[in-house]
Amino acid sequence: MINTTWLRSFCTLVEVGHFTRTAERLHMTQSGVSQHVRKLEEQLGAELLVRQGKKFSLSDTGEKLYASAQDILLALSNLEQSVGEDSPYEGAVRLMSPGSVGLKLYSHLLALQSEHPKLIIDFRFAPNTDVENAIAESAVDIGFMTSKSTLADVSCTPVAQESLLLVTPASVEEPEWDTLMTLGFIDHPDGSHHANLLLGANYPEFQHSNLFPRKGFSNQIGLILEPVSMGLGFTVLPAHAVEAFQRPEQIKAHRLARPVSETLYLCALRKKAFQRRIETVIAEARRWL
CATH class of the missing domain: 3.40.190.10 (Periplasmic binding protein-like II)
Incomplete structure (x- = not known):
């Protein structure tokens, strides 16, 4: 599998056309850029650059690699961006609670979704045992229970009476x-x-x-x-x-x-960090409980 760091260095070099300026753009040394290109050539078993003193041109293999690498690097960049995004008002939040709590919260959470249409509320009504099992199996993000969970993987924090x-x-x-x-x-x-x-x-x-x-x-x-x-x-x-x-x-x-x-507990999978949209829903739930 081609190392994407080497590939990015190679493509930047092709675009900049100069080893020193490529090193400056990538915050590397010039020898580091050269090493990345050399490792790519060794891995592919083909010459990528035709070197002419301090200048270079692309070999046929280099041309093919550069053309294909653009889509790959763009896709990786988009993937990094989408995975890295953590909007407080976008995405689905799956939660579950006993019926009484659900009757109290559901309309308020729907009002929150009306304000932020990209926030999707997925609310299920269920007894305590079903709530804790769903949390343990990662079938929901958070749950509310009227008794503390007996499962080691489920943490419970009292939030209301x-x-x-x-x-x-x-x-x-x-x-x-x-x-x-x-x-x-x-x-x-x-x-x-x-x-x-x-x-x-x-x-x-x-x-x-x-x-x-x-x-x-x-x-x-x-x-x-x-x-x-x-x-x-x-x-x-x-x-x-x-x-x-x-x-x-x-x-x-x-x-x-x-x-x-009865004490009402906010329950979630132990040691799992909340995404910002889940924190938004938790804050809104606490507001009304």
Whole structure:
């Protein structure tokens, strides 16, 4: 394989037509330029220059090499430039989070993309385990999780707190234990976990969410509050999911005597530096969390 440094020296020499001025342009010694040309000739097994004292002309092989090298060096230059570019507002950013966080962030990140159309937001909603696996496999650039990763390759930094809320139909003024038992529980993928955290801290009668009659289930974060709004049951959800519900007058979010929050972590592949566009998205996410 031809050494591109030697090739660049040869092409510059052809363009400048003088060893000393070539050395000055390349910040080399004249003997260094001569050595590069000689190494190329040895590698190709052919004379590139026809030397005439201090002057030279190109041999047939030299002519062919110079003609072909222009495209090669231009392509290398373009490659270096494209790889070296690190715009804060261009390129795709792949991120993943649980649904509640996604409901909070997605519209704001789309607004950021509207301001900078070359910035592409690729946002996936997924539970914590899927988020950490995607990060470990480099399927996403960053993720948000509501628990620290157990994988050694995934680093997690706390960035925010999100309150858990008891949500009932709007008609419920005081969520007494008997009232909850009568309503029944609208479950979701994190329903048992959230209920254990919030209800366990506030109701001495609580042992497990299975105590409540199960009145429904949804794995779509935007739909979990639909049955609650219709009076079919209650649930426990993170605050961002509650705030995103389009008909807040049909539900009631209760902040209980002993508040419970989940820590939100920014997670990424350990020891991998962020590109500037990823830093842009992280800064925007922090702004709204």
